[in-house]
Amino acid sequence: MPKLSTICLFLLCLSGRISAQQQQPSEDDTRAMIKANFLYQFASSNEWPADSKKGKFTIGIYGNSSLYEQLASRYGSKPVGSQTLEIVELKEVTDDRVFHIIYVDRSKKNEMPEVIQKIKGKSTLIITHFDGALALGSAINFREVNSNIRYELNKKAADDRRINLGTKILQWAVVQ
Amino acid sequence: MKLKITFIALAFLALVVNTFAQRDIPLTVEAIELWETDIEGARKLIDRAVETEQESKHPYAWYTRGYIYKEIFKQVDMADKNSINRDIAVECIERCISLDPIGVYAEQCELVLEYIANSYWQHTSEAIELFSTHNSREPEMFYAGFKRIFLLFRTEAELRDKQIAFYKALAQAHANIYLQDVYDNVVFINQAIGYYIKALEQDSLDYEANYNVATAYYNQGVHILRTIGPQTTIDDLIIIQDQCVQLFTDALPYMLKAHGQRPDRQETLKGLYIIYRALSDDAQQFFYKEELERMSREGLFVPNKMDQNKSPDKKEDKRED
Numbered sequence: 001m002p003k004l005s006t007i008c009l010f011l012l013c014l015s016g017r018i019s020a021q022q023q024q025p026s027e028d029d030t031r032a033m034i035k036a037n038f039l040y041q042f043a044s045s046n047e048w049p050a051d052s053k054k055g056k057f058t059i060g061i062y063g064n065s066s067l068y069e070q071l072a073s074r075y076g077s078k079p080v081g082s083q084t085l086e087i088v089e090l091k092e093v094t095d096d097r098v099f100h101i102i103y104v105d106r107s108k109k110n111e112m113p114e115v116i117q118k119i120k121g122k123s124t125l126i127i128t129h130f131d132g133a134l135a136l137g138s139a140i141n142f143r144e145v146n147s148n149i150r151y152e153l154n155k156k157a158a159d160d161r162r163i164n165l166g167t168k169i170l171q172w173a174v175v176q
Numbered sequence: 177m178k179l180k181i182t183f184i185a186l187a188f189l190a191l192v193v194n195t196f197a198q199r200d201i202p203l204t205v206e207a208i209e210l211w212e213t214d215i216e217g218a219r220k221l222i223d224r225a226v227e228t229e230q231e232s233k234h235p236y237a238w239y240t241r242g243y244i245y246k247e248i249f250k251q252v253d254m255a256d257k258n259s260i261n262r263d264i265a266v267e268c269i270e271r272c273i274s275l276d277p278i279g280v281y282a283e284q285c286e287l288v289l290e291y292i293a294n295s296y297w298q299h300t301s302e303a304i305e306l307f308s309t310h311n312s313r314e315p316e317m318f319y320a321g322f323k324r325i326f327l328l329f330r331t332e333a334e335l336r337d338k339q340i341a342f343y344k345a346l347a348q349a350h351a352n353i354y355l356q357d358v359y360d361n362v363v364f365i366n367q368a369i370g371y372y373i374k375a376l377e378q379d380s381l382d383y384e385a386n387y388n389v390a391t392a393y394y395n396q397g398v399h400i401l402r403t404i405g406p407q408t409t410i411d412d413l414i415i416i417q418d419q420c421v422q423l424f425t426d427a428l429p430y431m432l433k434a435h436g437q438r439p440d441r442q443e444t445l446k447g448l449y450i451i452y453r454a455l456s457d458d459a460q461q462f463f464y465k466e467e468l469e470r471m472s473r474e475g476l477f478v479p480n481k482m483d484q485n486k487s488p489d490k491k492e493d494k495r496e497d
Contacts, residue, residue, distance in 0.1 A: 022384060023391040024448050028396040030424075030454040033401045034417060043292060078406045103311045122442045144456035148414075166408050 033150050035129070035142060036070035039103060042127060042140060043080045044066040046158070046167035048100060052123045057083035058098070062115070063105030064089040093118050104138070106130035112137070123161045139163070142176060150174045181352055200230065204237040211244055215251065218244050226268075235276035239284060242268030246288050257299045257318070262292055265324060273328070286329045293329075296322035300342065307349035312342035315346050317484060318435070340375045347371035358399040365396050387444060394451055397423035400434045425455045442468070442477040 043057060051096070057080040061068040064123070067111040078085050093102060095118045102124055105113055109130045115139040128134075129142040139157040142152055153173040158165050210465045211218035211431055231237040231471045245265035253259035269285045276282070296318050303314035319342050326335055336430035350368035369392050375385040397420035404416060428451050435444035445468045452461035 004383065018178060022443070023388050024393065024443065025450055026392045028398050028401070029399060030401055030420065031456065033404065036414070037404045037408055037413050038410075040406060041413065044406075045410065074405055146416045147425065147455040147457070148223045172410055174416060 019086065029070070031149060032064070032066040033071045035067055035076060035103075038142070038149070038151065039067075039071060039101065039171050040078070040085075042125065042169065043085065043101060045169050046125065047164035047166065049123050049162040052098075052100060053081065053083065056102050057081070058086045058087040058088060059101040059103070060088045060090045060093070061100040061103050061105075062093055062111075063108035064103065065089065067103065067105070072167065096117075098122050098123075099124050101125045101127060103127045103129075104133075104171045111131075119161075123163055125158060127160065139165075140169075145174055180447070198230075201225065201234050202231075203228065203229055204234070204240050208242065209238055211247065215244065215248060219248060233275065235281055238268045238272035239288075240280045242266070242272060242285070242288055245293060247475060250291070253299075255295050255316070257302075259431040262295065265361060266292055276481075289325055289329050293322055293325040297338070298326060304349050306347045307346075307353070315342075319346075321341040332492070334379055337405060340382060340385070341376045343371045343375035344382070344388070347375070347385075347388065359403070362396070365392055368392055381433070381437055383434055384435070386430045386434040387447070390447060391433050393423045393427035393430070394447070395420075395461065396456070397427075397454065413493070421455065424451055427451050428455070438478075439479045440476060442472070445471065465491075 029038060039059060043059060046159070057076040059071065061071065068087065072087040072089075075085055077086050088099070093115045099119075100123070102111055102115065102119065106129050108115075109128075112128070112133065113136065115126065125138045125140065126138045127142070128136075128138040134152060134154040134157070137154075137157055139154050139161070141152050141154075145153055151173055152175070153165065153170070155165060155170075182290050194352040205222055207218040207221035207225060210221060222237070225231040225237050226241055242265045245268060247260045249255060249259045249261040249265060249407055253261055265288065269288050272281055272285055276285075293411060298321055300315055303318055307315060323335065323339075326338070347368040347370075350364045350371065354365040354368060358365075372385045372389040372392065375382055376389070379385075400416060400420055400423070404413060408416070428448075431444060431447045432453055435441075435448055438444060445464055449461055449464040449468055452464060
């Protein structure tokens with residue numbers, strides 16, 4: 001009963017087209033995304049002295065383009081209190097411009113003493129991400145804790161610059 | 177030569193049936209003579225045949241009915257995915273097999289079953305291609321049909337490759353739905369991961385499944401991180417980070433396994449580099465980044481399709497810390 005043509009059809013059997021493709025992992029810099037948000041939290045949850053509450057709220061990023069891009073693209077035009085946020089990528093830290101926050105990347109670790117010197121007497125919150133940064137004058141230093149990004153504090157460094165760290169910022173800091 | 181022998185055997189069998197069976201199964205023989213010119217007439221005859229006490233006991237009557245219903249499914253229903261004639265054909269072939277313990281008609285039955293199994297496979301394939309939130313049950317429904325029939329004439333071991341291909345394709349279909357809206361369709365990426373893992377239960381060394389599970393976990397974490405912004409509180413940020421680190425941690429063993437199988441593939445080295453980066457493991461991320469650069473410099477990578485199919489959300493890596 002089965003004809004030869006039918007048999008040939010059967011022989012083609014199970015030539016299904018089912019196949020899967022490969023996905024690609026996203027190349028977003030996840031650490032920069034998290035750190036950018038932390039920087040925004042530090043900007044909006046801490047208290048700067050009254051004379052720093054005029055004009056724009058400025059954050060300088062010294063040595064991490066990826067973080068600068070994240071911060072600028074996601075938070076660049078957002079308000080901090082009554083001020084407008086301005087993000088600047090710094091090629092160098094000079095004393096002719098005042099920043100509310102300067103982030104010093106680990107790639108600029110060796111320039112930390114110079115940065116501290118340039119901001120002397122100014123209400124600038126120094127935020128860093130390298131071991132031993134608090135001892136060099138940083139007020140907030142990012143740390144890896146169980147693969148998470150957290151931060152440690154040097155409250156005295158903030159107090160000396162007349163910056164009041166917010167309750168939530170104090171609450172989530174890890175013990176040194 | 178083999179085909180020639182098979183053809184002679186079939187011709188001989190037909191002759192035997194014609195010669196000896198005409199007495200026992202007259203309606204069946206009549207249906208056989210009719211089916212090529214009048215398939216509907218043949219169907220009516222064969223339906224009557226299997227209702228008679230004598231012919232209903234004959235396996236060849238059931239085989240013939242199965243064959244005719246299979247032909248109706250193919251020629252009249254145009255292999256319609258909802259045709260009940262396909263089911264009837266299978267029932268008849270199963271009945272033939274149960275009445276034929278020594279397997280006189282086994283080879284012929286297998287050909288019918290093979291055709292029907294293939295039709296289910298094709299419908300599975302089409303349902304996966306057209307997969308959407310509205311037909312999300314169809315692929316599994318057709319695959320269940322394929323599997324049941326396939327196992328009537330093949331072994332579980334022979335099913336394995338098909339099963340893996342099915343789970344991976346279904347996983348991919350779910351992942352595609354997720355990518356249409358990564359925030360509303362989260363349930364689909366979890367289902368996708370579940371199907372990849374089912375494929376890995378069949379073959380834990382399947383490169384593609386390992387790589388795609390890793391990527392699915394990792395990308396889910398990235399998509400969650402993309403939700404953070406000025407409205408995010410520090411409490412939320414801490415919780416989101418924990419959630420993402422868990423997803424990145426889940427991704428890691430699968431990417432390591434994929435890399436172990438294919439160390440010559442660029443995408444696994446890149447995958448390991450970015451997963452370790454996300455997990456803040458500097459030693460490992462730099463190791464894999466250097467490996468990536470070294471192998472790229474020395475031209476040691478085996479090219480693959482992915483290189484021509486870059487992700488639309490790919491960004492230049494400018495990370496410095």
